[in-house]
Amino acid sequence: MREFITSLSRSFHLTLFTVCLFGGLLLTFAKDKAQKVPGISLVSLRDGSMTQLDQFQGKVVLLDFWASWCLPCKKTLPAVEAIQTKHPQLVLLTISIDDDKNNAQRFMELRKLKAVVLHDGKKLAASTFGIQGMPSAVLIDSRGMIRRRFDGYTESMTDEMEEEVVKLLAEGQPHP
Amino acid sequence: MRQITSMPRTALPVKLSVRILLLWSCLCCTVFSDQLEYTLYHTTDNAEVKVTTSAFSLAKTIWERTVLLLDVELDQVSIPPVDGVSGASRPQRNYSETFEKNRGQLMFGLQQGIGGNTSLSATYYSSQEVDYQSQSGAISLIQELFQKNTTLSLSAQYSSDLVGEIREDGSYTDYAKEVQKASFAITQVLSPLSLIRIGVEGERDLGFLSDPYRKIEKHIDNKNTILVTETHLPERWRSAAWIEYRRYISGLDASLHLNYRAYRDDWELQSHTVSVRANKYITSNFIFSPLYRYYTQNGVYFYKENYGLDDAYYTGDHKLQPKISHSIGGTVTFFFKALLDQHPDLDFLENTSTSLGYFSYFDSKNYQAHIWEGRLRYTF
Amino acid sequence: MNSSQSDSFEVQHMKTNFLAACLTIVILMLSACASVKPYEREKLADPIMDPGTAFSKQSLEDKFYSTREGSMGGASGIGGGCGCAK
Numbered sequence: 001m002r003e004f005i006t007s008l009s010r011s012f013h014l015t016l017f018t019v020c021l022f023g024g025l026l027l028t029f030a031k032d033k034a035q036k037v038p039g040i041s042l043v044s045l046r047d048g049s050m051t052q053l054d055q056f057q058g059k060v061v062l063l064d065f066w067a068s069w070c071l072p073c074k075k076t077l078p079a080v081e082a083i084q085t086k087h088p089q090l091v092l093l094t095i096s097i098d099d100d101k102n103n104a105q106r107f108m109e110l111r112k113l114k115a116v117v118l119h120d121g122k123k124l125a126a127s128t129f130g131i132q133g134m135p136s137a138v139l140i141d142s143r144g145m146i147r148r149r150f151d152g153y154t155e156s157m158t159d160e161m162e163e164e165v166v167k168l169l170a171e172g173q174p175h176p
Numbered sequence: 177m178r179q180i181t182s183m184p185r186t187a188l189p190v191k192l193s194v195r196i197l198l199l200w201s202c203l204c205c206t207v208f209s210d211q212l213e214y215t216l217y218h219t220t221d222n223a224e225v226k227v228t229t230s231a232f233s234l235a236k237t238i239w240e241r242t243v244l245l246l247d248v249e250l251d252q253v254s255i256p257p258v259d260g261v262s263g264a265s266r267p268q269r270n271y272s273e274t275f276e277k278n279r280g281q282l283m284f285g286l287q288q289g290i291g292g293n294t295s296l297s298a299t300y301y302s303s304q305e306v307d308y309q310s311q312s313g314a315i316s317l318i319q320e321l322f323q324k325n326t327t328l329s330l331s332a333q334y335s336s337d338l339v340g341e342i343r344e345d346g347s348y349t350d351y352a353k354e355v356q357k358a359s360f361a362i363t364q365v366l367s368p369l370s371l372i373r374i375g376v377e378g379e380r381d382l383g384f385l386s387d388p389y390r391k392i393e394k395h396i397d398n399k400n401t402i403l404v405t406e407t408h409l410p411e412r413w414r415s416a417a418w419i420e421y422r423r424y425i426s427g428l429d430a431s432l433h434l435n436y437r438a439y440r441d442d443w444e445l446q447s448h449t450v451s452v453r454a455n456k457y458i459t460s461n462f463i464f465s466p467l468y469r470y471y472t473q474n475g476v477y478f479y480k481e482n483y484g485l486d487d488a489y490y491t492g493d494h495k496l497q498p499k500i501s502h503s504i505g506g507t508v509t510f511f512f513k514a515l516l517d518q519h520p521d522l523d524f525l526e527n528t529s530t531s532l533g534y535f536s537y538f539d540s541k542n543y544q545a546h547i548w549e550g551r552l553r554y555t556f
Numbered sequence: 557m558n559s560s561q562s563d564s565f566e567v568q569h570m571k572t573n574f575l576a577a578c579l580t581i582v583i584l585m586l587s588a589c590a591s592v593k594p595y596e597r598e599k600l601a602d603p604i605m606d607p608g609t610a611f612s613k614q615s616l617e618d619k620f621y622s623t624r625e626g627s628m629g630g631a632s633g634i635g636g637g638c639g640c641a642k
Contacts, residue, residue: 069601071527071555072640097595110516110523126595132323133292134594134640152292152640154240219620229619318634325592327635363635368596371605371636377629416629422606422636424599431604439627447627455604463604467617473626495626503617509603529603535617539624547620 035146037061038128042095042118045105051093051118053125054144060168061091061140062161065120065131067098068107072153073135079158080137081115083165090165095120097134137161141168210243211235212554221545226254241289245299251279279305285314293320307340307348312355327363332356341388351384373420381412392492394483406492409478414441429457439473445496447473451503461514467535469503494541505535505547527555594639601638 039054053063064080066073077094084092092115096104101119108117120126129138133151139161141147148164150157217229231249238244255275285299294317301312314333321328335355342348361375386408393401418437425431437449451469458464476496478489512525533549592600599605618631 065595067595067598069598070638070640099598110520110526123593123595127593131593131595134597134638136594156240217619320635320639323592323594324635324639329634359629361634365592365597365600365636365639368592369599371600373635375630379628414628416627418630424602424605426599429604431602435630437627437630439629441626445626447625449627449630457604465604469617471621471625476626493626495624499625501625503621505617511603535620537620537624543624545620545624547617549617 037140037144037146038125040125040128042120042125045096045101045108045117045119051116053093056091056140057144058142059091060089060142060165061093062165063125063129063138063140064092064094064115065126065129065134065136065138066094066096067134068096068103069098070134074111076135076137076153076158077111077113077115079153080161081113083158083162084115086162087165087169089169092116093118095125097121097123097126139164139168141171210237210556212556214552216550218548219545222543224256226252228252235287241295243287243289245283245285245287245297247281247283249281249283251281251305253277253279277306279303279308293324294318301335307342309338309340311336325365329361329363330359332358337383339384339388349388351388353381353383353385355382356380369424369426371422373418373422375418377416379412379414381414383410385410385412386491387493390492392483392490394485394487394490396485404490407489408491408493409443409489412441412443415439431455443476443478443496445473445476447471459514461511463509464506465509466506467504471501471503472499474498494543497541499540501537501539503535503537505533507531507533507549529553597637597639600636601640606637 037054039052041050041052043050053061062080062084064076066077080092080094084090094113094115095118096107097120098104098107099121101121104117104119118125129136129146131151132149135151135153137150138146139148139150147168150161211234213231213233215229215231215233217227217231219225219227229249229251231247233247234244235246236244253276257274281301281303283299283301285297287295287297289295297314297316297318299312299314299316301310301314303310312333312335314331316329316331319328319330320326333355335357337353337355339351339353340348341351357377357379359375359377361373363371363373365371386406388405390406391403392406394404395401416437416439418435420433420435422431422433431454433451433453433455435449435451435453437447439445439447439449449469449471451467453465453467455463455465475498476491478487479491479496479498480487483490509529509531512522512528512530515522516526530553531549531551533547533551535547535549536544537547538544622628
């Protein structure tokens, strides 16, 4: 009996290790397929107007998902606004996922946000875009295809984001 | 058994465990934002022992995912000349006078994030007082899994201490002690409103584990006694397991934290701790948090009311005796963002909070203490 | 090492193995029931769910208890909360 339990325990560990190893490899090498931006409508927190996320065909769009309860989001918002200021052709849509839009409104006013602020209280856009972390940003090219996702915040990530924006903006320019 | 001297009834292992706890509490955190904090503690008890602690801590991102951790703390301890009860210890020298001493401690460390889900911390700690020195090093690994729904934390620590004794003639003796400690904890998010934490900790204490100041009587026969210094075993294996459940109660704007801990060691001390804490928003910027805690322990196997000459180990440490204790109190927390509506120019206070807490502690040994805690926290 | 000591060690070893396996199963079961997305953590990030958010000194309560009681432990563990990526 004792040998049986010991061997069972060993087999269990071995199986678990194998599953984790191959699962990890699969996740590591799985690549995001480019997806079309979904046609979701969100309300603007500034004027209550509706914005369709797929209405910006022909333009490079950066979606920045944030929440008033997300501390690193306080760093990403000024960073993406700075990118947009440097590259005015870029369309920047910031999307608050706060349950209560009053919290988002208050945060927006306190932070003196200049960008477009949309509210996704039902998490429709967040779930459709498959947000993997907070804060999170999604970069969409001029053909309306999702080209890059950024989860979290570091200074180098902001630089990387700007490089990618520049690249996509260049792609969208008509060839001479 | 009767304690002879005017010594406080607290052993040096207490001081050691305080140090370990402080380092442990700093180490076992991961940093999601930069933070500056000042805390003031004040404790008084029914033996008129007073302990005041000022603590300053900083967590600052210095490069990408590298965070500097700094903690400076100063304790001021005052022990009256009569029988005292405290977390401090004092020499027999000048025992008829109030004994006052300061203790300084410094902790610094680095936390390095590796990718988005892993972080490593290394921490060094040093503490100095007139009759105690301590140095510790600790490392910690935190791994987040399944979209950060599961967090594993693994920590290990080594401490090397010098327990000092100031003798009546003013001479000084050092005794060595070391501590090895490890812990493993899992935090699991169960739903958008609840989570559970489970942890185990193990510790091995080696060397001089007694209090050089504490004297007890040993009975030679029915009439005569001799005075001896407390003597504990030179090694102690300790382990604890704990579980905590936290639940957000949406309809009430409140949360409930339930905690249970079981402890045992090879000195055959066992304990059980149950605590309940509630947190309730009184307004959107004001939280009231009441707490109740119940604790029970048996005594170590060598604890006796009366010791004889045949006893190899003997203790006067109240911490090693059977007891039950209760703690009841509460904290109020205020967020300065409440002021921003009327004073928008104070926007730098958006993430600042202050809290004030009071706890009353009493146990079955007729000990009673009052604990005050004030805190100012700035997150940036 | 005599035979009874050897048996005892083996039993201990088996127990440890068994506990490790049980713990792993518990973790896997718990992770399976957790489907909380990063954007659903508003309440978990609330200060009342984690009053000692981030780097914070352990409360004096815990420091004080260790000067009065013979046990230790329970101060470690981190996670939950915002779950924000850094």
